Amino acid sequence: xxxxxxxxxxxxxxxxxxxxxxxxxxxxxxxxxxxxxxxxxxxxxxxxxxxxxxxxxxxxxxxxxxxxxxxxxxxxxxxxxxxxxxxxxxxxxxxxxxxxxxxxxxxxxxxxxxxxxxxxxxxxxxxxxxxxxxxxxxxxxxxxxxxxxxxxxxxxxxxxxxxxxxxxxxxxxxxxxxxxxxxxxxxxxxxxxxxxxxxxxxxxxxxxxxxxxxxxxxxxxxxxxxxxxxxxxxxxxxxxxxxxxxxxxxxxxxxxxxxxxxxxxxxxxxxxxxxxxxxxxxxxxxxxxxxxxxxxxxxxxxxxxxxxxxxxxxxxxxxxxxxxxxxxxxxxxxxxxxxxxxxxxxxxxxxxxxxxxxxxxxxxxxxxxxxxxxxxxxxxxxxxxxxxxxxxxxxxxxxxxxxxxxxxxxxxxxxxxxxxxxxxxxxxxxxxxxxxxxxxxxxxxxxxxxxxxxxxxxxxxxxxxxxxxxxxxxxxxxxxxxxxxxxxxxxxxxxxxxxxxxxxxxxxxxxxxxxxxxxxxxxxxxxxxxxxxxxxxxxxxxxxxxxxxxxxxxxxxxxxxxxxxxxxxxxxxxxxxxxxxxxxxxxxxxxxxxxxxxxxxxxxxxxxxxxxxxxxxxxxxxxxxxxxxxxxxxxxxxxxxxxxxxxxxxxxxxxxxxxxxxxxxxxxxxxxxxxxxxxxxxxxxxxxxxxxxxxxxxxxxxxxxxxxxxxxxxxxxxx
Numbered sequence: 001x002x003x004x005x006x007x008x009x010x011x012x013x014x015x016x017x018x019x020x021x022x023x024x025x026x027x028x029x030x031x032x033x034x035x036x037x038x039x040x041x042x043x044x045x046x047x048x049x050x051x052x053x054x055x056x057x058x059x060x061x062x063x064x065x066x067x068x069x070x071x072x073x074x075x076x077x078x079x080x081x082x083x084x085x086x087x088x089x090x091x092x093x094x095x096x097x098x099x100x101x102x103x104x105x106x107x108x109x110x111x112x113x114x115x116x117x118x119x120x121x122x123x124x125x126x127x128x129x130x131x132x133x134x135x136x137x138x139x140x141x142x143x144x145x146x147x148x149x150x151x152x153x154x155x156x157x158x159x160x161x162x163x164x165x166x167x168x169x170x171x172x173x174x175x176x177x178x179x180x181x182x183x184x185x186x187x188x189x190x191x192x193x194x195x196x197x198x199x200x201x202x203x204x205x206x207x208x209x210x211x212x213x214x215x216x217x218x219x220x221x222x223x224x225x226x227x228x229x230x231x232x233x234x235x236x237x238x239x240x241x242x243x244x245x246x247x248x249x250x251x252x253x254x255x256x257x258x259x260x261x262x263x264x265x266x267x268x269x270x271x272x273x274x275x276x277x278x279x280x281x282x283x284x285x286x287x288x289x290x291x292x293x294x295x296x297x298x299x300x301x302x303x304x305x306x307x308x309x310x311x312x313x314x315x316x317x318x319x320x321x322x323x324x325x326x327x328x329x330x331x332x333x334x335x336x337x338x339x340x341x342x343x344x345x346x347x348x349x350x351x352x353x354x355x356x357x358x359x360x361x362x363x364x365x366x367x368x369x370x371x372x373x374x375x376x377x378x379x380x381x382x383x384x385x386x387x388x389x390x391x392x393x394x395x396x397x398x399x400x401x402x403x404x405x406x407x408x409x410x411x412x413x414x415x416x417x418x419x420x421x422x423x424x425x426x427x428x429x430x431x432x433x434x435x436x437x438x439x440x441x442x443x444x445x446x447x448x449x450x451x452x453x454x455x456x457x458x459x460x461x462x463x464x465x466x467x468x469x470x471x472x473x474x475x476x477x478x479x480x481x482x483x484x485x486x487x488x489x490x491x492x493x494x495x496x497x498x499x500x501x502x503x504x505x506x507x508x509x510x511x512x513x514x515x516x517x518x519x520x521x522x523x524x525x526x527x528x529x530x531x532x533x534x535x536x537x538x539x540x541x542x543x544x545x546x547x548x549x550x551x552x553x554x555x556x557x558x559x560x561x562x563x564x565x566x567x568x569x570x571x572x573x574x575x576x577x578x579x580x581x582x583x584x585x586x587x588x589x590x591x592x593x594x595x596x597x598x599x600x601x602x603x604x605x606x607x608x609x610x611x612x613x614x615x616x617x618x619x620x621x622x623x624x625x626x627x628x629x630x631x632x633x634x635x636x637x638x639x640x641x642x643x644x645x646x647x648x649x650x651x652x653x654x655x656x657x658x659x660x661x662x663x664x665x666x667x668x669x670x671x672x673x674x675x676x677x678x679x680x681x682x683x684x685x686x687x688x689x690x691x692x693x694x695x696x697x698x699x700x701x702x703x704x705x706x707x708x709x710x711x712x713x714x715x716x717x718x719x
Contacts, residue, residue, distance in 0.1 A: 008279075009349065012037075013045040015356075016349035018279030025365065029290060033371050035415055043414030044364050048350050048357075051407055055341055055357045058403060062396055062702060065432075066465065068093050073468035081469070087575060090435075096571065097398065097436050104499030105445045107423060109385045113333035114423075114449050115503050117234040118533035118555035119264035120543040122332065123510070125273040125615050126285040129299040130310065134540055136292060137313045138263035139332045140238070141544030143174050144247065145257075150517040152545055167247065174258045178239075181232040181551045183210045193252040195239065197222035200321035202230075217318030217326050229318045229328070232551050236261040236328055238316075263543040265505075265534065266332040267425075268292065270362055271339045271393050272629040273615030275608050277710045278717070279347035286365055292334055293372040295379050315380050333389070334382050335425060335450070336370070338362035340394030341403070343706050346714075359392075363407050366390065367422055368415055388417075389449060391425035394457065394704070395440070397432040402443040425450030425505075428491050429457035429631075430702070431465050435571045437490065441498045451500065452507030452536075453491045455484065460634035462578065463642050464703030470579040471646040474593050475639060478578045486573030492531040492559075493567040501533075501559045508535040512627045514617055517545050528553035531562045538617075538627045585648075591657070594649055596621050597636040599661040602678070602690045604628040606665060609686040609712045610676050619668045621661075633693065633705045641697030654694060662687055685716045 009016040026037050072089055076082070090096035113119075124135035147153055147170040157166065175190035182189070184204045192204045201208045202215045209215065216236065220226035228239040240257040242248040248256030270276060270285050291297025298311040313330035320326050339362055344355035370388040373381055383389070392404050401424075408422040424447045426433070426440055433440050441448055462483075463472055472478060488508070495506040508527040511520045520537075524546055527535040533555045537543045562568075585593075603618040618628040626632075643649045662678040669675040678687045689712035693705055700707060 012041040014351045015041065015045055015048065016353070017041075018347045020283055021279045021347050024283045024286065025368075029286075029365070029369055029372075032375065033368065033415075035368065035371075039414065040364075040368070043411075044348075045351075047360055047364060047407070047410055047414070048348075051360055051403075051410070052350060052357060054403060055360070058341060058396075058400055059701070061399075065093060065095050066702070069095070069465060070468045073466065073470075077468065077470065081577065081579075083572065083575065087572065090575070095397075095432060095435075096575075097439055099436075099438050100442060102497070103442060103445060105441065105448050105503055107445070107447055107449055107503050108420075109387050110423060110449055110503060111333055111383050111385045111387065112234075113264040113329075114389070114505055116556075117264055118528060118550050119235060120262060120537045120546040120550075121505075121507065121534040122263045122266040122540070122543055123269050123273060123337070123536055124266055126268045126270050126288050126336075127274045127276065127281065127612075127614070129288050129291070129297060130301055132268060132288050132292065133297060133299055133310045133312065135263065135266040135268075136331045136334065137310075138266070138540030138543050139261060139313070139330055140259050140316075141262040141540055141547075143177065143258040143260050143544060144170050146517070146541045146544045147173055150541060150545070151515075152517040152521055154518055162246070171247070171251070171255075177548060177551070178237075178258065181237065182214055182230050184208070185210055189255075191252075192255075195225060195228060195241065195253055195255075197225060197228075197321065202228060215321065216328075217320045219318055227318070229316075229326075233554055235264075235547060235550055237551075260544060260547050261328075262547045263332045263537070263540060265335060267335045267337050267391055269337045269615075270366070271337045272631055275612040275614040275709070275713055276345075277713045278345070281612070282345065282347050282361070286369060289336060289366060290369045290372065293370050293382065295373075295376070312380075329380065331380060331382070335389035335391050336366045337391040337393060337425075338366060340392070341400060342394065342701060342704060343710065359404075360407065363390070363404075363411050364414070367408070367411050367417070371415065371417070374417075374421075386421070387449075388422045389425065390422055391427065391450060391452075393427040393454075394430055394702075395426065395433055396430050396702075397436050398439040398443040401426060401433075401440045405444040405447060408447065420447045423447050423449035425452070427452055427454055427457075429454030430461045431458065431574070434458065434487055434490070435574050437494045438498060441494070441500075445498075448498075448500070448504060450505040450507065450534075451491060451495050452505070452534075453488055453509055454631060455479075455487075455509055456631035456635050458487060460631065460638045460703050463635070463638040464698075464700075466577045466579070467638075467642055467645060467698055469577050471583065471648050472639060472642050473578050473580040474585075474589070475597070475635070477580075481576070481578040483574055483576045483578060486569035486576075488530065490567070490569040490571075490574065492562060493569060496531070496559055496563040497567070501556060501563070505534045506532055506559075508532040510536040510627060511538055511542060511546075512632075513624070514538040514542060514627060515625050517542060521545055521548070525549040525552065528555045529558065531555065531559045533559070583648075590643075590649055591653075594640060594643065594654065594657050595661060597640050598654070598657050598690070598694070599664055600626075600628065600636050601633055601640075601693060602658070602661050602665045602687070603668065604633050605690045605693070605709065606669070606675070606678065606686040608709055609689045609716055610684075611674055612713065621664070623668065630705050630709070634703055637693040637697045637705060638703040640694045641703075644694070645698060651695070655691075658682075658687075658691060658694070662690075685712050688712065 178189040245256035
């Protein structure tokens with residue numbers, strides 16, 4: 001008789017595959033592809049055999065380099081840091097590699113949302129169908145709605161019936177945007193009474209646009225269009241006219257809404273924003289990715305006392321000035337973020353009964369699923385260019401990027417795809433990648449479609465890599481150090497040197513305060529000004545507001561100027577370790593820093609372990625909601641671990657503060673019926689996980705939180 005554990009698996013080739021995963025692949029994914037189950041599992045078995053040992057060797061090299069760096073700092077702890085000697089040492093051990101000659105990426109078959117249009121990008125957890133649908137449909141957003149419903153105009157909305165005064169401010173603010181992006185000679189959109197299509201031109205009160213080429217198309221009667229589609233800096237804007245609408249009836253022209261192209265692309269995330277620890281979790285994530293690639297994903301839920309079913313939006317069709325039809329995409333272009341090289345997953349066991357590397361599993365299965373999009377004969381397609389976009393996080397240096405490139409080459413061969421069908425996004429978030437970025441791009445120059453900075457993971461890796469160098473500055477002061485600016489500048493500079501402009505995305509990181517859109521509008525315009533042709537936003541609402549920045553800034557013109565001016569930052573600045581130069585902190589300052597870190601860790605971990613929520617808006621110590629994922633948790637855990645290691649704070653003090661912050665987090669979650677309080681026992685699995693992240697943080701590989709979180713989540717699920 002089979003044991004319970006054996007019964008959960010089925011044999012495929014020489015692998016043990018969780019029955020739920022095998023059934024999903026064979027019954028739902030493989031049909032409608034040209035790949036048979038035998039071909040798939042034989043190919044996957046070969047992938048595990050050939051690449052599994054190489055994956056382990058890459059992780060062993062990480063550990064060996066870290067051990068050498070630790071030893072170098074230990075023997076020099078009481079000396080002034082010698083930056084020149086440090087760089088020479090990193091070159092000697094092969095951590096810092098020589099930069100090769102000039103080259104340009106050779107990526108081809110890239111969709112315009114990646115290559116030639118600049119705009120916002122969403123990152124969404126793959127396990128939540130509703131969120132995934134919202135993100136995909138966030139290609140378009142109502143400017144009226146986001147101005148009215150946020151603090152973008154300076155003040156938040158007040159609960160209650162529609163505020164006519166606030167509505168008037170929304171209309172006026174939107175008219176300012178239209179005047180800037182689509183100016184009309186001698187008049188303003190705020191005063192317009194008529195919009196007509198005459199002789200192929202848009203005329204506003206009889207006057208045409210200063211830039212008539214910005215008209216794309218319309219719907220309805222040319223003398224009284226129901227919709228007018230405009231375009232500026234590659235981004236579409238739709239004017240919606242409806243005189244029976246509550247807003248349109250008060251508009252002289254009947255303008256009821258301004259709908260703007262918002263999230264050009266979205267990353268469907270299987271990594272930092274999810275809690276996928278076993279086969280059931282992975283199937284849930286893969287199932288939603290499959291629904292997106294087939295185009296049939298939907299979700300039914302309760303909202304406002306009503307049952308709502310949400311599905312994917314269709315493309316939008318308009319009539320051009322010459323009477324032909326033009327179609328524009330109704331959905332964000334989707335990328336999928338696989339996990340990194342570190343983690344394994346019990347969903348599949350190899351020939352020796354060990355868990356396979358999850359990154360290999362993701363590479364094979366997410367690519368197979370995306371073939372459903374490539375084979376579509378009707379309906380909207382994700383990639384009109386016939387490509388699959390995979391973001392690969394947490395790679396350490398060129399050797400690991402080259403490994404990923406070879407993995408996808410192998411996967412393409414098994415699945416019968418043309419070479420380089422899979423386009424690769426390289427996250428520039430680990431220090432060994434940052435300081436070798438040009439060579440990382442070179443290692444996948446035929447398929448690179450994206451590079452992006454990640455300040456939080458980059459800082460977490462910096463702390464772990466330089467743990468023995470000394471105590472780090474407080475987190476707010478780390479952000480002010482020169483290496484951060486150098487890191488952000490170099491990412492753009494090298495991306496442009498390697499020919500990414502017009503072929504790939506050069507991205508910037510997340511805005512973490514989803515309720516503070518006024519500050520985002522003031523601040524995040526810095527990303528397109530810095531030459532980033534995409535930047536992450538935390539919500540569809542934020543995408544619509546951030547899109548305004550790309551109407552103001554011609555990113556490709558900025559990139560051209562940056563490329564002309566030359567590189568602004570070099571590796572020496574990136575190697576400047578942000579340890580504290582002034583350590584005369586008061587006990588109150590130390591305590592406040594530790595409290596902030598521990599409260600953030602607990603607030604995130606208790607939902608991750610207890611409810612399987614990988615990314616959420618978590619109240620900080622001041623009750624301000626911040627987007628938290630494993631990257632934010634990593635930096636906080638590594639920071640406390642660093643201060644513990646250098647005796648800035650004691651273990652007893654940290655344990656005491658952990659308990660006090662657990663009570664704060666309990667209060668913040670008191671209205672959640674699914675929440676399990678940590679106090680007064682402080683013996684639950686989630687609290688233990690948070691403690692492990694801090695007290696065992698120096699031992700965690702590269703300071704990653706995944707091993708602890710996965711182990712504790714599996715422990716809870718086993719109960």
